[in-house]
Amino acid sequence: MTKPAFSFQDLRTHNNIVYPTYQEYAAAIGLFASETEGEYALMEAIAALKTPYQLHVFFVHLLVNDCLEQHADMWSKYQDSLSYDYYLENSANSVLAKELCLRHISQLLEEFGLHLSRFGIEEPVEYTDEVLHEIGRWSAHTEELMAEVESAYQSFTVEQRFVFKEFHNPIHNGMPLYIFLDGKAGRGKTFLIHTIVNYVRSIGKVAVVTATSAFAALLYPGGRTAHSAFKVPVQENNELLVAEVEYNSPRADLLQEASVIFWDEAPMANCAVLECVDILLRNICQRDEPFGGKFLPVRVIFGKHVLSSFLWESFQIRRLTIPIRNASDPEFASYVDSVGDGAGPYIPLPCLDNLTLYLFQYLLSYVFSSRKGPLKECRVLLVALYYGKDCLRYIAGIPSSYYCTTPDPYAQFGPYFSYLVVVKIIA
Template sequence: MLVIRQKPHKLLTKLGITTIDEQPVVYGETSNVNDIVERAISHKSIFLGWMAANMSYPYARSLTYAEFPTKFVWKDDSSKWFSRKKGFAIGRLTHVPVANTEEYYQQLLLNTQRGCMSFRDIRTVGRIIYAMYRDACFVLGLLQDDKKFIDAVKEASSWASGSYVRRLFVIILTSNNISRPKHVWDRCWHELSDDILYRQRAVMNMRELTMSDDEIKQLCLMDIDKILHSYGETLKDYPPMPLATEVDSSLGDIVLNVASSGIASLLLPNGRTAHSRFKILLNITEDSVCNIKPGSPQAMLLLKAKLIIWNEAPMVSRHCYEALDKYLGDIMRCSPTYSKDFSFGGKMVVLGEDFRQILPVIPRGSRQDIVHLTLNSSYLWKFCQVLKLTKNMRLSIGTTTSDQDETEQFGEWLLKVGDGLIGDNMDGESEI
């Protein structure tokens, strides 16, 4: 006789993480505000309940947050942890991406710290209370050493210009792999600001100009912050990096250059692909919007921008432009320049390129499907003012007056090729 024994079921307990002064509250559209506040005060999250349990149960202080469900069970009705009398459960912490900085480092500490009764206890190591979770992680050896990044910056400075080294530093920052950005800055600021004094002497036309170290650091930080803005971020996103104190990095008007393809974006000053800049979904539909969090650096950059230039516009689906239109209309509502009667929230957008080029690619799509997704099939087309260019600037470069007629004829021939008026003969002969 075959006897099958079923293994005891192991319950999986999802452990949420709460940052200080940020307890999540769920409520309906018709809920009363006072009831919501009272419920938030009386109801503790699983995470805050863990801290309270560490105060009440001395033996609980030997467990990490992830180990807690093995000895305790959470009761939603009372919002408390109770000693487990039977059964077994596995704790799993909620995933936090690296880009969320302090929340990510808090999660790392929760895998090792035990008996925490407050947020301060989480970042306490050897009776020393550290100001940030990241510093505590570094002391505990949970983060990698930044020496390789320091060596990379110093090595690049031996053969590259100062502006190149600063861009390299920004790329390292935005990769979210540096454990202590300020430490790398303190060790490498000389290399990062190597050409700052020379540039200032050239700008001010003063060969004998001298500057203090603090002044050079400020100008270097200003340049780094300006580069970060092209990525939709600022130095404030990388604490405790020092900030530029004497300048607003948004002096002048901001113009965002984007393109529909990656190759074209490389040819634009500070260019990015439209999908990268506006966080447009790859599998986009008519209901999609830009995946940019309101109040984020990317959203603030879009608010400050005076002009958006979108190159190779006809190549992508009209839903991409409509997603940007809906998002800008949403975040521009608080702006004095907002008007519901204008597209893109009243922001000036230039959509450039030639409709003779590639239209949106639809796998196995019919002609009707392709036309339906083109820009001029969008509700935005009625807001567009069509401006036609009349001079081929590429052909005019390097030509003389005697070649002008021939150049104009060649330009017209190119347009006829694009319009399909040349090369359609079926007798085997074509104009070349």
């Protein structure tokens, strides 16, 4: 026969023994047969189709009353069920779902004056939505990404393996490293960078991939232009550029969280853009080191603008020299290299001279002579080949010429610089 209780102490008394906690009293009278009863209760709640919010509250009570044996293990084991509502609300983004679930559980624990760290569960990282989106975007594909990395590594050349291994410590330890990756076409630069990006994302870290041109940015999953990634204003002839990224903005958090930043075709950008990004990352990371100490590999070919910047001294040069794309045909690979260097053979075709002249004159009269009305009020951009001046005769306005920095190897009167482009602007 159970005696009635007349005080809170009576509620903790069994066989004339006063237990210090209600949990110990419940265990003494057989309500908790073992320390795993808390887990059984949680499993039963999940099986009973309780809402995730109710599961959060119940999980907190199990933590507060010390009903779970291994708190961190229980969270790891049942986190998918506890965060399922956030998973559905956020387009199956499991990383974001677990982060939001931990935040809610942490808030419930604060009502008891407790924190997740008290139970050996890591506190939720206060990521902004942009960082969570970037991490969650690849979290569901980590195994696939790692499989691609392992497959790619097996096919690497000796040079590629050396560079890949060199990246390992900076990625994991946050050590600053600035790599200038150089190589002619077909040497596997894009393949190497793509593999490194996959590796970074497969271990749950952030990789920001940028390029000077939009076309190059499309070569990489998640790639974006440098102007978009760093919000550098597009202004010509401006050496005092200021990136439009606020210190506490989501974009600043993304750049700060990035383990590695790639910048393809960096020499195509003005050195003012590179130095603008340097100042931005120094301010965001609060580190007076080049690019804020961020690990910055730059996959490019040599360019005047980068070489003229004071930041150039910070870079280590790594060159890929082994042909991959045309490895089975060394003669053709050598020919492609010579064409890329502007030193390819000149092959005259006299039989096409008259035909070319006729077609060119016909083309000029067809395209330009019939331009009337609104079509005249536009700007025309012409590649400065031999026919550039002939085209300008059909267009009104003042022409402007811009020069490139590459000497013309076929110049008859010394190493004069060749025309890069001819622009005629209609007033």
